[in-house]
Amino acid sequence: MSVQAEVVPAPPPSPAGEPLVKLEGIKKYFPITQGILFQHHVGNVHAVDGVDLEIHAGQTVGLVGETGCGKSTLARVVMRLYDPTEGTIWFDGRDITTLKGKELQELREDMQMVFQDPYASLNPRKTVGSIVSEPFRLHQTVPKNKVKSEVQQLMELVGLNPEHYNRYPHEFSGGQRQRIGVARSLALRPKLIVCDEPVSALDVSIQAQILNLLDDLQDEFKLTYLFIAHDLSVVKHVSDRVAVMYLGKIVEEADGAHLYREPKHPYTGALLSAVPMADPELAKQKRRIILQGDVPSPIDPPSGCRFHPRCPQSRAIAKSEGIDGPHPRCVQEEPELLPQGPEQIAACHFPLEGSTIEGGDASERFDDAIVEVQEEAERSEDASEPS
Amino acid sequence: MPQPLLEVKDLRVHFPTDDGLVKAVDGVTYSLAPGETLGIVGESGSGKSVSSLTVMGLITPKQANISGEVLFQGQDLLKLPKDEMRTIRGAKISMIFQDPMTSLHPFYKVGFQISEAILEHQEISKKEALDQAVEMLARVNIPHPKDRANQYPHEFSGGMRQRAMIAMALALNPDVLIADEPTTALDVTVQAQILDLIDKLKSEFNAAVIIITHDLGVVAEHCDNIMVMYAGKAAEFGNTEDIYYKPLHPYTWGLLRSIPRLDEDTHERLHPIRGLPPSLINVPPGCAFHPRCPYRFEPCDKEVPALLPVDGHHAAACHLSLADKQRIRDEEVMARG
Numbered sequence: 001m002s003v004q005a006e007v008v009p010a011p012p013p014s015p016a017g018e019p020l021v022k023l024e025g026i027k028k029y030f031p032i033t034q035g036i037l038f039q040h041h042v043g044n045v046h047a048v049d050g051v052d053l054e055i056h057a058g059q060t061v062g063l064v065g066e067t068g069c070g071k072s073t074l075a076r077v078v079m080r081l082y083d084p085t086e087g088t089i090w091f092d093g094r095d096i097t098t099l100k101g102k103e104l105q106e107l108r109e110d111m112q113m114v115f116q117d118p119y120a121s122l123n124p125r126k127t128v129g130s131i132v133s134e135p136f137r138l139h140q141t142v143p144k145n146k147v148k149s150e151v152q153q154l155m156e157l158v159g160l161n162p163e164h165y166n167r168y169p170h171e172f173s174g175g176q177r178q179r180i181g182v183a184r185s186l187a188l189r190p191k192l193i194v195c196d197e198p199v200s201a202l203d204v205s206i207q208a209q210i211l212n213l214l215d216d217l218q219d220e221f222k223l224t225y226l227f228i229a230h231d232l233s234v235v236k237h238v239s240d241r242v243a244v245m246y247l248g249k250i251v252e253e254a255d256g257a258h259l260y261r262e263p264k265h266p267y268t269g270a271l272l273s274a275v276p277m278a279d280p281e282l283a284k285q286k287r288r289i290i291l292q293g294d295v296p297s298p299i300d301p302p303s304g305c306r307f308h309p310r311c312p313q314s315r316a317i318a319k320s321e322g323i324d325g326p327h328p329r330c331v332q333e334e335p336e337l338l339p340q341g342p343e344q345i346a347a348c349h350f351p352l353e354g355s356t357i358e359g360g361d362a363s364e365r366f367d368d369a370i371v372e373v374q375e376e377a378e379r380s381e382d383a384s385e386p387s
Numbered sequence: 388m389p390q391p392l393l394e395v396k397d398l399r400v401h402f403p404t405d406d407g408l409v410k411a412v413d414g415v416t417y418s419l420a421p422g423e424t425l426g427i428v429g430e431s432g433s434g435k436s437v438s439s440l441t442v443m444g445l446i447t448p449k450q451a452n453i454s455g456e457v458l459f460q461g462q463d464l465l466k467l468p469k470d471e472m473r474t475i476r477g478a479k480i481s482m483i484f485q486d487p488m489t490s491l492h493p494f495y496k497v498g499f500q501i502s503e504a505i506l507e508h509q510e511i512s513k514k515e516a517l518d519q520a521v522e523m524l525a526r527v528n529i530p531h532p533k534d535r536a537n538q539y540p541h542e543f544s545g546g547m548r549q550r551a552m553i554a555m556a557l558a559l560n561p562d563v564l565i566a567d568e569p570t571t572a573l574d575v576t577v578q579a580q581i582l583d584l585i586d587k588l589k590s591e592f593n594a595a596v597i598i599i600t601h602d603l604g605v606v607a608e609h610c611d612n613i614m615v616m617y618a619g620k621a622a623e624f625g626n627t628e629d630i631y632y633k634p635l636h637p638y639t640w641g642l643l644r645s646i647p648r649l650d651e652d653t654h655e656r657l658h659p660i661r662g663l664p665p666s667l668i669n670v671p672p673g674c675a676f677h678p679r680c681p682y683r684f685e686p687c688d689k690e691v692p693a694l695l696p697v698d699g700h701h702a703a704a705c706h707l708s709l710a711d712k713q714r715i716r717d718e719e720v721m722a723r724g
Contacts, residue, residue: 066574066575066576066577067545067574173663173664174431175663176663203430203431203601203664204430204601204602204603204642204645204646205430205641205642205645205659205660206430206659206663207645207659208644208645208646208647208657208658208659208660209659209661211647211657212656212657212659215656230574230575231575232575232649233604233646233647233648233649234647236647236649237647237651237655237657260649260650270576271575271576272649273579274575274576274578274579275575275604275649276575276578276579276602276604276605276607276608277604277607277608277648277649277650278603278604278607278631278643278646278648279607279631279648280607280608280627280628280631281632282650283607283608284608288579290576290579290580290583291576291580292580294544294546294547294577
């Protein structure tokens with residue numbers, strides 16, 4: 001298969017109709033200030049730095065990345081919980097970037113969120129009934145005398161016993177609390193549900209229950225999900241399309257099967273190879289790319305391709321051309337998101353060839369390069385340390 | 388068969404509370420040979436952490452009713468007086484905790500915290516202890532260990548803090564290292580780094596390792612033997628191959644089937660274990676797993692199944708006959724993928 005971006009035909013048009021959510025050039029910077037009385041602006045945290053993403057109705061789009069890559073910030077921008085620094089958010093064909101007041105509140109009926117920590121996202125002093133009926137009270141979509149029966153229906157829907165209407169969150173286990181969170185998000189029959197790490201805090205057996213529940217609800221209510229997690233196996237399981245984020249940018253986007261079989265971006269390859277597998281034989285066969293060091297600071301992201309200081313591929317290519325360190329092109333030129341095959345886009349000057357899991361042709365070059373990356377990471381860390 | 392380094396025999400830890408007796412650990416037996424890695428797998432509340440805290444002597448008879456034996460190099464740790472236990476804890480058996488954010492003291496420099504552990508057990512000067520701490524930080528691949536030793540925990544990233552914890556745990560060259568969910572709070576990429584580091588150091592220091600986790604995926608590549616725990620008891624015990632390819636307990640089947648796998652088609656339905664883990668105050672009679680078990684039959688709610696060996700290294704606590712278990716396993720559980 002060719003990796004030259006030019007010869008690959010453009011991806012086929014996406015499913016019919018306008019996407020439900022469309023993000024164009026979304027940037028979110030958080031200012032860093034110094035001084036007590038006179039605060040002056042000394043820099044920005046580039047949490048999200050130019051993201052384009054489309055989510056079609058009825059689809060699940062997964063967002064993966066390490067801590068601090070900006071995936072939760074992006075979710076909050078979509079929800080209009082943060083105002084984007086730049087860019088446009090389209091929802092259902094409408095520009096919602098600057099909606100205010102009543103209009104914004106009405107919009108919230110259509111988009112809801114399920115949070116990561118089921119212990120922190122439920123008010124411990126309220127009963128389940130009042131937690132789940134809160135959306136009805138705020139939006140008044142259901143007459144007061146019908147709220148209770150509506151809530152009990154919701155509880156039944158997510159697999160909770162409706163008789164537990166008057167219980168408090170502490171009386172439930174983690175998985176049941178997450179069900180309460182799901183019931184609350186469903187109350188207004190939204191079109192879009194943003195799930196921010198909904199199963200990360202749960203035990204494996206309970207995690208599967210919640211994933212199946214989300215799947216069933218999607219079928220029943222034609223829901224659209226934006227699903228965020230750091231665990232690639234969970235994201236791949238639930239998503240129609242997966243977007244991989246690194247330091248505020250999407251570096252690769254594809255459907256789950258392509259992403260797993262033929263990752264194009266070295267970062268995706270590294271993420272995949274780090275996923276633990278409950279299969280010792282398969283785990284031993286798989287090509288391991290262990291990334292050294294941590295994600296660089298988003299205050300001053302690396303030049304060119306943001307992944308270049310940790311990228312073994314860039315180094316391997318440079319070495320074959322007789323250059324030490326990362327390839328100059330990666331350091332100077334920022335790669336664009338280009339089509340890399342049907343339904344797959346990646347932002348890399350030197351995309352991977354072959355499968356990461358079964359071992360590709362370049363794997364030996366890769367292994368040499370990893371050692372160098374480690375040394376380089378140490379040096380660059382030295383440079384980035386505050387004096 | 389080498390002489391076991393650590394032998395836990397019929398360990399029971401019961402906490403008396405106002406609501407009743409919490410049977411956190413209820414008859415656990417295992418042994419650990421030098422250089423071996425044992426994985427203890429189970430859900431929250433299965434007793435996996437309590438059993439290892441008891442081995443460390445961190446749960447005392449004041450807090451709980453403890454019975455059974457913990458033999459370390461032939462010596463019963465449960466009968467040791469407090470001050471003798473202190474010479475073993477940290478020096479011979481040490482532990483890495485789940486949350487590196489809370490297990491380092493935020494007020495003290497990392498180097499000092501590591502040297503403190505060394506000073507407790509060795510009669511050397513503070514300066515020498517600090518030098519050893521720096522050397523340990525270098526061995527766990529922390530760049531610029533000298534500067535790093537002089538920093539506070541908040542200046543470290545999550546992965547680095549866990550490395551510092553490992554440095555502290557290995558500073559005295561222990562014989563047994565217990566890692567309690569060492570990677571649960573970390574990213575997958577960092578998780579892979581930490582697990583590889585533990586593997587590498589294990590062979591360098593020739594230590595035996597116990598890895599406690601709730602995720603069967605984590606331990607697949609790193610363990611020799613695995614004990615699956617449920618409600619304070621061992622449900623299944625075997626080497627890695629037994630557990631992943633020839634599992635014989637319905638709970639192990641459930642755990643394996645509920646993990647989404649990368650090599651599987653998207654949207655394939657998962658098979659969660661239905662219901663919830665039991666309360667340890669009211670453990671179901673008979674086999675504790677029977678209310679959640681799809682294969683339960685006549686004796687399951689009356690008799691507690693014994694952990695019966697299948698062959699030399701593999702044992703499962705289930706009433707189903709071996710032939711039935713093998714049939715169900717081959718037809719239903721391992722059929723996928």
